[in-house]
Amino acid sequence: MRAFAEWLGNGAADAAASVVFHSEERRLLFNCSEGTQRLCIEYKVRLGKLSHVFLSRLDADTCAGFLGLMLSLADAGHAGLTMFAPRGLEKTLSTAKRFASRPQYPLHVHELGEDEPSDPLVQNPLFAVYALPWLVDEQLQRSLATQKDQVKRHCGERRDEEVPEALSSSSKNEVAERIFVTYAVRVADQKGRFVTERAAALGIPRGPLYGRLQRGESIEVEQPDGTRRTVHPTDVMEPSSPGPLLVMLCASSPDLVSQMQAPSGRQRLKQWFQRLAASTPTHRQKRPVCVFHFLCAEVFSDPQYQEWALDVFGADAYHSVACESFSNQRITFRGQAAMLERLKFVDWNWFLEPWTAPADPRARTTSALPATWQLAQPLLRFNAAPRTTLGWALPESHAAANHGWSRLNVPREPDTLKRTSSNNDSKTYSVLFLGTGSALPSRYRNVSAILVDLVDHALFLDAGEGTFGQLVRAVGLDTAKAMLLHRVRCIWISHMHADHHLGVGSLVALRTRLARELPQSERLGTAMMPLMVLGPRLLGRWLEALAELEPMSYIFLDNAALLQSDTSPLSEYFPQTLGIHLRTLPVDHCPEAYGLVLESALAAGWDQNGSKEQQALPVPTSAPSTARSSDNAAAAASWKLVYSGDTLPYDAGLIAAARGATLVIHEATFEDGKEAEALLRKHSTIGQALGTIESMQPQRAVLTHFSQRYPKLPLISSAETQQRLKANSCLLAWDLMRLPWFSKDGEQAGSRTLTTTPPAVANSDVVSLFLQRLLTEFASEFEEPLEIADSELDAELASSEG
Secondary structure, X not given: OOEEEEEEEOOEOOEOOXXXXXXXXXXXXXXXXXXXXXXXXXXXXXXOOEEEEEOOOOOHHHHOOHHHHHHHHHHOOOOOEEEEEEOOHXXXXXXXXXXXXXXXXXXXXXXXXXXXXXXXXXXXXXXXXXEEEEEEEEEEEOOXXXXXXXXXXXXXXXXXOOOOOOEEEOXXXXXXXXXXXXXXXXXXXXXXXXXXXXXXXXXXXXXXXXXXXXXXXXXXEEOXXXXXXXXXXXXXXXXXXXXXXXXXXXXXXXXXXXXHHOHHHXXXXXXXXXXXXXXXXXXXXXXXXXXEEEEOHHHHOOHHHHHHHHHHHOOOOEEEEXXXXXXXXXXXXXXXXXXXXHHHHHOOOOEOOOOOOOOOOOOOOHHHOOOOEEEOOOOOEEXXXXXXXOEEEOOHHHHHHHHHOOOOOOOOOOOOOOOOOOOOOOOEEEEEEEEOEOOOOOOOOOEOEEEEEOOOOEEEEEXXXXXXXXXXXXXXXXXHHHHHHXXXXXXXXXXXXXXXXXXXXXXXXXXXXXXXXXXXXXXXXXXXXXXXXXXXXXXXXXXXXXXXXXXXXXXXXXXXXXXXXXXXXXXXXXXXXXXXXXXXXXXXOOOOOEEEEEEEOOOOOEOOOXXXXXXXXXXXXXXXXXXXXXXXXXXXXXXXXXXXXXXXXXXXXXXXXXXXXXXXXXEOOXXXXXXXXXXXXXXXXXXXXXXXXXXXXXXXXXXXXXXXXXXXXXXXXXXXXXXXXXXXXXXXXXXXXXXXEEEOOOOOOOOOOOOOOOHXXXXXXXXXXXXXXXXXXXXXXXXXXXXXXXXXXXXXXXXXXX
């Protein structure tokens, strides 16, 4: 028998803590945060034998990755899942069925209340799983009560009109009862060694009788004097060893830890643990114990926590700790990091090196902990069986990669773009691509997400699973949190496919938590403007369901309300408060699918006081004069960004709206030659996307949303495709690519930047150089195009090795 438990996520910003238990026949997953699929792909953790998922609490850090995982497993023909979670999950999943339904997939949900189950949750000959729930009262402020009123004032005050019902928000302030669950896996006892010398002394012939004794059967053996003697397994086998007990201890809430450390809670946990860890009289050894700690920074820094754990679980127990305080010091997605190093040879200024946290001298390190305590990292495993392998282990290939994953020494230019919340030039707008793949994540590309940085404000265009983790790796943890709290004003979602919106809940919940930590004066001040979430109608219902699980402060607006933005009272809010104008366009992809036109308020015909002008100012297409009038200056500050979302090509409405745009971001899911598949799935090929862009005639364009069958780069090896990319000043997007695209004063934003003037020459030259270096660096990939299935899970499920 072989069994072990290993960390999958280690508590980093892009890999919240999760554990996978492996046995010969099954896999158990404890917590399923955002990025779980991508972690499995990165570290080759096979999911074909996954049978059960256990959630320790209901929030983004524990369950935000489950929907994406379930959809992928269902589409790959997986046999089905059984879930155990605190009460409330079934209601949430019921809401999700409206946009993520797989009716034929066997999914069984069991909700846990505050009472301890009398029987094991799961029991078979190899292991048993037990649960100990905790009911914790937490003071949760579910929203900032004044947010909707602020928007209403902006939207309806001037016109004395009622704000449409499309505008909704969560506005509860209450003490919430949350259930946390501690799980334990007790591995089956390991049989003792069969002693052949004893069997021979008892006259047992070699053969099938040995096997019967090893299976626990008693046999009769004829003696030399003709009598028959009964031989029991204990006569020829050494005593069995007690199987290890693996405890999954979620201690991510200070309120929960306080309850556990109180005399009554400590006694309750001790009694539960001692009952499960007790050995039988036939055991000569104590049952080994390993505790996986899921901690928040506040608990990890508490010196009394370790003393408490030693008291409850004993001095002989093994421990491992997952916490963001130290986990961000490691690169999580090494394939992405290696790709970005290669891309820096293509352009050292556009591609960001993944951020890692510096060592925190205040945090405890491995040297400060006992030898049996380990800091979590992906694939760090505790071997539970066989007994000879008991203890911590790390695959050699992974250990080597952790210390030397970087294979390239990229030269640094003196004016390399620094990692800040915005560009060095405070007047330069940029787009930061956080996910450029489609459908499923891969090692190199996450699912769809773009951050539009407008210096004073920022907004997300789509937010697939893992968006915030990607933002952290792009700009750093502190900067990402400050950006989300103080500068991100809007999250816009194009449609309800999972790869475009499953990261929204985490963004809203995290912003709410950060806001709660602010002083009351700052929380209600101008620094905390409302967070608007715009998307299809179903997104609003999904956020309402998520807001029942954890605090979420947001205001939702149905995208349909912005189809006729100039006649809606809501149209005044964004020009007045942010200086931008939003307009949605229906596109042909799925029900309630939209594209977006985002432009400066001046370009849309709003003056600097928030009043509607008679005529919109044109987006500049040529260099402004040196001494320009106020009108010319205003026109130079006009811009337009158009995002296609997912769509069939040549959409007439999108083309008309995007004509002459400053920047167009268009999907290009498939390679040329796959037009039939693109039509079936209502996507665009690279050639079709370029044809659409040619009709739009923008100053510059970027292609994104590539199928994960092209894991490193899309197929653009043909000379015709390369020429069309150059002619249309069109680039290809990668994850953690930050592209400056507009200067507020209309001037060139830097020597390595796509310029606003003159676009026909300068931008074409930049794209030509980019493509030339790209083709050189990735020549081998073009010679032998690397294609994978749409889902790496297919191969995993087909594997017999699990």
